[in-house]
Amino acid sequence: MTKFKNWLVRFFSGRYGTDSFGCFLLILYAVLCVFNAIFHFFVIQVITLLIAFYYLWRVLSRNHYKRSLENRRFLRVWQPVKTEVKLFFDRIRYSKTSRFRKCKHCKAILKLPNKKGKHSVRCPKCSKLFDVKI
Ligand SMILES: [Zn+2]
Structure with a gap:
């Protein structure tokens, strides 16, 4: 058991892990899985698989610099969208x-x-x- 544990520790040490872009990919993957379970589109199934592999590849990547650059680019696009969505729900929440x-x-x-x-x-x-x- 300790051999397996040591192998796991060595395998995961130095890997990038997950970040905001990774969380976004996971949520997108889950949404597409639900969508695909209802409508059964082959193209959506392929896209879902590609997203899953891309997510795993990012998590297991050792190139921290490039993954953090991708995350920064994602956040540059995502932050304004997130702010607008939050404002939309705040307008509804505090409308009275x-x-x-x-x-x-x-x-x-x-x-x-x-x-x-x-x-x-x-x-x-x-x-x-x-x-x-x-
Ligand atoms: Zn002002």
């Missing part, structure tokens, strides 16, 4: 108590109390005053 407005100077999103009328607001990020209508 708050309104979301963009600062005219720095484009920061502000969550303002839902009081009807025209208000003067100071942005907490850039500290500039601007008028908003709710």
